[in-house]
Amino acid sequence: MTFDSPHQVRSTNTDGQRPMRSDPVGSLIGCSPAMDEVRDAIERLAGCDFTVLVTGESGTGKEVVARMLHARSRRRAGPFIAVSGAALVDSLLEAELFGIEDRTATGVQGRPGKFELAEGGTFFLDEVADLSRRAQAALLRVLQDVTVERVGGHRTRRVDTRVIVATNQPLADLVARRRFRADLFYRLSGVEIILPPLRAHPSDVRELAEYFLKVHSGEHLRLATSTLGALTAYDWPGNVRELERVLQRAIAWSGSVEIQPDALPAHIYRNDEVTRSTPANESLRAWAADYVHTVLERCGGNKTLACRRLAISFHTLQSYLAEQQKPPTQSHRKLAA
Numbered sequence: 001m002t003f004d005s006p007h008q009v010r011s012t013n014t015d016g017q018r019p020m021r022s023d024p025v026g027s028l029i030g031c032s033p034a035m036d037e038v039r040d041a042i043e044r045l046a047g048c049d050f051t052v053l054v055t056g057e058s059g060t061g062k063e064v065v066a067r068m069l070h071a072r073s074r075r076r077a078g079p080f081i082a083v084s085g086a087a088l089v090d091s092l093l094e095a096e097l098f099g100i101e102d103r104t105a106t107g108v109q110g111r112p113g114k115f116e117l118a119e120g121g122t123f124f125l126d127e128v129a130d131l132s133r134r135a136q137a138a139l140l141r142v143l144q145d146v147t148v149e150r151v152g153g154h155r156t157r158r159v160d161t162r163v164i165v166a167t168n169q170p171l172a173d174l175v176a177r178r179r180f181r182a183d184l185f186y187r188l189s190g191v192e193i194i195l196p197p198l199r200a201h202p203s204d205v206r207e208l209a210e211y212f213l214k215v216h217s218g219e220h221l222r223l224a225t226s227t228l229g230a231l232t233a234y235d236w237p238g239n240v241r242e243l244e245r246v247l248q249r250a251i252a253w254s255g256s257v258e259i260q261p262d263a264l265p266a267h268i269y270r271n272d273e274v275t276r277s278t279p280a281n282e283s284l285r286a287w288a289a290d291y292v293h294t295v296l297e298r299c300g301g302n303k304t305l306a307c308r309r310l311a312i313s314f315h316t317l318q319s320y321l322a323e324q325q326k327p328p329t330q331s332h333r334k335l336a337a
Helices: 033-046 062-071 090-098 133-145 171-176 182-188 202-217 225-233 239-253 273-277 284-298 303-310 314-325 330-336
Strands: 010-012 019-021 052-055 080-084 122-126 162-167 192-194
Touching: 033 062, 033 192, 052 062, 062 080, 062 122, 062 162, 090 133, 133 182, 171 182, 202 225, 202 239, 202 303, 225 239, 225 284, 284 303, 284 314, 303 314
Parallel strands: 052 162, 052 192, 080 122, 122 162
Antiparallel strands: 010 019
16 A cells, blocks of 8 residues: 555556556555455545544555545545644643644744644544543544634634544454543444555555555566565565565665565565575476465465465466476476486
């Protein structure tokens, strides 16, 4: 999940497989069913003013989704104001969110808060699970009354602002552990977009990797087959953000136009057993068959999941599995000798 150009793009992968799908403004790269579900949810919710909760692991692109909701809404001409809940200090909370009146204290100049700055647009609060109890109460008050009162003020101001919040922690679990207000949870939950981790849609790794290569290096670099295999086999605990940083490192360390596995961090390169153990005399077809079998093992023998991870058809998977069962040819015996 990442930003793309402000124009809609549909390009075809070099091998003629499924078209790479992206969208205007903020983009979701990938054409897996998981990404299609997220796009559908964005299109459904962009036209309304409901508060939206975006849930997903760190690095999955929650702010990208928030910006897409804003860009497709009637508020698109208004401001998009983003705030991190983890960065809000309790002592400055009200002034930061709701603003402060002139002469509240000596030398203090009045200024609007973040909610007022988002007037006519969208207020995006990231990491809502990290809010203190005091901050949670303040947010609940705004969501209930749609009004703010500046520090030192004596009147409330109605705000015309859409609110989108995001979390990388399951709020229901936090409520059960009494770390998050139940009344705020019920106010936020219900209208929700859930972003899947990258490991849940590995077929999109290739498109994401090619996109980042293009963004950071232009058109002159490409991934070796073994490098792509290592990237696809990795679980990506840091999700798309981690993938982008890994590709930046690979670009910096690559000594040729084709990025080899040794340009990847060791924990990713060594994670792919096939790239480390392929004999020098093995054919490309035999290597691919070995790799397909390895991925199938990692999928617990689930052929449907293996096809999805490898982005190949069931028929192709079967042909590679049959290839691995063949005895070595005469030419292979001579090479081995």
